[in-house]
Amino acid sequence: MCTLEKHGxxxxxTLTGSSDLDEHRFSPPVIDSILAALSQARAQATPGSVLITTSHGKFFSNGFDLAWAQAAGSRTGARERLHHMIEIFKPIVAAMISLPMPTVAAVNGHAAAAGFVLVLSHDYALMRGDKGVLYMSEVDIGLTLPDYFAALFRAKIGSALVRRDILLRATKIKGEEAVKMGIVDxxxxxxxxxxxxxxxxxxELASKKWSGEVYAEIRKSLYPELCGVLGLVEKAVIANSSL
Structure with a gap:
């Protein structure tokens, strides 16, 4: 699950769990919890608001709750549950890309698959160099990429060679490597x-007191293909009262 706190x-x-070994897997209840927190942050946003996402323990997030999918008891049921998680996670990415404030991922552990996607959905990402990896496991475990996953990687990672190594070699990337690859800050x-x-x-970002609505629209304008896949529509906003 998750909590949302406001400090100024x-x-x-914060992605929370029962122990330091909790993998923060995205089951439907966890996804609902994150969406509710993002909705609350959006509703309470003011000029200068900033969102930082972090987690407890060894993992940032190890992606979708595949054990929940497999517990359906049949191949068809498992696939239906996986598809359901993919569909209900998409609004989280859409909410992050349209959130009216700067966003920072504090990646203090492993971020795999949908967990990696959540990291990339932020404007900034800071990561541990001593522990933790970024990892897209799909080619290793035999799953194709959802369209919005692929669009996010194209939008956020400029190097085709880096995308190849992440998605077609399933390279596990540590902090310093991720900085050199331009994935984290x-x-x-x-x-x-x-x-x-x-x-x-x-x-530092909060001190700018930027208009969140303007910030969100500029962010959306940077990623037109991704916004198209997510169903986000750009709009013109003028927050300067003198114009």
């Missing part, structure tokens, strides 16, 4: 350093 202008969305030596750096960045 900074919202902190910085790598840090511990969970505490990731948290501190994310908060510094969040407060």
């Amino acid at each position: 202008d900074v919202f902190i969305l 910085s790598a840090h030596d511990s969970m505490e350093e990731v948290t501190e750096a994310s908060l510094r960045l969040g407060k």
Whole structure:
């Protein structure tokens, strides 16, 4: 599940679990919890708001809850459950791309598959250099990519060679490598350093007091293909009262 706390202008969305080994898998209840938190942040947004997403324990997120899908008891049932998770996770990516505030992923552990997708849905990503990897497991486990996954990777990772290694070689990428590849902004030596750096960045962005609506529309304009897949429509916004 997740929690949402507000400290001044900074919202902190935390993926929570029962132990440090909780993988923060995206089951339908977890997806619903995240969507509710994003909706709350959107409703409470003011100029200068920022969202930081983090997690408890060893994992940021290990992706969809495949055990829940397999518990359906049949191949057809498992596929239907997986398809359901793919469909209801799409609004999370849409909500992140249209959220009226800057967003920062504080990646303090492993982020795989849909967990990696959640990281890329943020404007900024900070990661541990000592532990944790980014990993797209689909080619290893025999699953194709949802259309919005592929569109997000094309939008956020400019190098075709990097995308090839992530998606067609299932390369597990550590923090310093991720910085060199242009996937994350910085790598840090511990969970505490990731948290501190994310908060510094969040407060710096909050101090700008930007219009969230303008910020969201500019973000959307950067990724037209992705927004088309997500069903997001751009609109013109003028927040300057002197114009």
